[in-house]
Amino acid sequence: MALAGCTLNPPRFPAEETAGLPPQVELTQVAFFPQKQYQCGPAALATVLRNSGAEGAPDELANEVYLPGRKGSLQVELVAAARMRDRMAYEIAKDLPSLLREVAAGSPVLVMQNLGVQPIPIWHYAVVVGYDLDAGTLVLRSGTTERRVMGMRRFMSTWNRAQRWGVVVLEPGQLPAGPQLDRYVAAAAGLEAVGRLEAAGQAYARAREQWPESAWPQLGLANVSYRRGDREAAEGGYLATLALDPRNVVAHNNLAEILSDRGCVAQARVHVEQAAALAKGTALEAAVAATAQHVAGATTADTAVSCPP
Amino acid sequence: MTGLLRTILVQILAIALLNVGSPLVVQAEVIGTLAGLESAQRDTDLARVNRVLATAEARDQLQAYGVDQAQVEARLAGLTDSELSTLADKLESAPAGGDVLAVIGVVFVVLLILEAVGVIDIFKKFP
Numbered sequence: 001m002a003l004a005g006c007t008l009n010p011p012r013f014p015a016e017e018t019a020g021l022p023p024q025v026e027l028t029q030v031a032f033f034p035q036k037q038y039q040c041g042p043a044a045l046a047t048v049l050r051n052s053g054a055e056g057a058p059d060e061l062a063n064e065v066y067l068p069g070r071k072g073s074l075q076v077e078l079v080a081a082a083r084m085r086d087r088m089a090y091e092i093a094k095d096l097p098s099l100l101r102e103v104a105a106g107s108p109v110l111v112m113q114n115l116g117v118q119p120i121p122i123w124h125y126a127v128v129v130g131y132d133l134d135a136g137t138l139v140l141r142s143g144t145t146e147r148r149v150m151g152m153r154r155f156m157s158t159w160n161r162a163q164r165w166g167v168v169v170l171e172p173g174q175l176p177a178g179p180q181l182d183r184y185v186a187a188a189a190g191l192e193a194v195g196r197l198e199a200a201g202q203a204y205a206r207a208r209e210q211w212p213e214s215a216w217p218q219l220g221l222a223n224v225s226y227r228r229g230d231r232e233a234a235e236g237g238y239l240a241t242l243a244l245d246p247r248n249v250v251a252h253n254n255l256a257e258i259l260s261d262r263g264c265v266a267q268a269r270v271h272v273e274q275a276a277a278l279a280k281g282t283a284l285e286a287a288v289a290a291t292a293q294h295v296a297g298a299t300t301a302d303t304a305v306s307c308p309p
Numbered sequence: 310m311t312g313l314l315r316t317i318l319v320q321i322l323a324i325a326l327l328n329v330g331s332p333l334v335v336q337a338e339v340i341g342t343l344a345g346l347e348s349a350q351r352d353t354d355l356a357r358v359n360r361v362l363a364t365a366e367a368r369d370q371l372q373a374y375g376v377d378q379a380q381v382e383a384r385l386a387g388l389t390d391s392e393l394s395t396l397a398d399k400l401e402s403a404p405a406g407g408d409v410l411a412v413i414g415v416v417f418v419v420l421l422i423l424e425a426v427g428v429i430d431i432f433k434k435f436p
Contacts, residue, residue: 038407064384067400069374072407076395080387112406115431117423122431125406143408150430158430162404182350189343193389220342227339250345257339283348283357287340 017097018133021104026130026139027051030108032146033058040143041065041073044125045081047141048110048169054085072123075112075165079190086199087169088187090176094164096156098178100131105177107168108141114161123162173202175210185216197224215245223254231258239308249278253288256295259308263301267308343389358390366397374400 031050035043035058042061049056064081065073079089092098092109102109109128116122126148130139138155142148159166168176172191175184188203204220211217222237235258241251252275260268272292279288344357364385371381388396395403423429 040408041406044406063377063380064387066407067371067374067376067405070400070405070407072405074396074400074403074405076388076392076403077384080384080392084383084387112404113430114404115408116420116429120420121404122408122429123404123406124408154427154430157428182346186343186346186350189341189346190389193341193343194387216342216346219345223339223342248345249348250340250342254339279348284340284344286357287338287344290338 018100021097021100021133023133024131025100025104027103027106027108028129030127030129030141032141034144034146036062038071039066039073040125041078043143044110044127044141045073045078047127048108048167049082049085049087051108052087052169052171052174054082054087054169056081056085073125078110078125079167080194082169083191083194083196086172086191086196088172088174088191088199088203089167090170090187091183092166092168092176093178093180093183094166096152099128099166100133101177102168103128103131107170107177109166109168111140111159112162112165113155113158115158116161118161121161124158128166172199173206175206179210181207181211181214181216184210185214185220188217188220192220192223192227195227197227200224213244215241215248215251218244219248219251222251226254226258231262234258235308247278249275249282249284249288252278253284253291256291260295260298262307263299263305264307265295265298265300268295268298343391347391358394360390360393363390363393363397367393367400370397370400 031047033043033046039058039062042058042065045061045065046056046058061081064084065077067073067077082089092102099109099111111126111128113124113126114121115124124143126140126142128138128140131137131152136152138150138152140148140150170176184203184207188200188207191200191203201221201224204217204224207214207217208221218237219241222234222241225231225237226234235255238251238255238258241248242255245251252271256268256272256275259265259271272288272295275288276292279285348357367385367388368381371384372378376384385393420429420431424432
């Protein structure tokens, strides 16, 4: 009945929004894991992980993302579980054409829905695996239904009530169909933050290719080098970052750390002073102050050390 | 005598204060890319999350919500500083996908009606 209602009156997109999209897509090869009670999170996550070539059965994932006390799974824990498998959960832009574009490019999209209403929310995870623009429908792996066909209008109301949250799970160094610098670099930085350095490095390298004018991928690569213990590469990387963005606080600060450690105290002082001026009033102020203290206590090396000019 | 007592008391308090303050001491270390991005994007003076404190709070929360002791550390390991702080502060209220429908009676009837008119979409998940 609901389906008929949707097909009678399918939403029409302005042509420019769906331009270039095939009218009908279904990723039939995407696996289906029927959920157990309350465990749509592990099931949906297993679906997109498998598609990206990562291991993780729903039962195993339940240990990582299911919260017994909430009878459900939190978004941040789904993202974290992907990270720990060297996969990047990239949050897509919050509009339907962006979602359809990912599906058309072959990536199933893990979405959160609110199947209830605002005062009585019923949070649900499902995976969009197909769509039909003419019929105005989406195809989802959802709950215990392998092929749930849902009208776009109805889908949109459930997705709207969940702040249109959706992620694609990418292999290291893979770009989404609609790559945005901020979102992509933030996802890569998440890998770096939890120590998945190999995957983070691959993602930053891909980002540098895609956005050569941005300082962030370059900074990310330098930080990965530093954490791997390659200080020479890191130093070069911070200098390259500053060539792209002379006002990058993190690059000034981290360069000061490296320089003072190897006895180039005068140069370190210059960078930490710039970092301090730029970080004033921001969340990084305390971290830069700690570096300044470290630099102040450092001793200048003998002349054998070659310091940058 | 009171002078001596006062001195001891002041010293105890001073040590206690120092101990309270110690987790907040910032170690000199390189700043991660994410901290830089978050600072640049937020463009506010939000204090940076203290990872040690946020981890301890998130650990307590996960245990309180029934996560097995053996799995807690592995789950914490995948989270960034700001995610840890989200978990610590909002675990109770953040949306948790799980299809929980814990309503009965009148509310159930209302939901059925809402479903029938297409406002919500709860009951058709299961064929």
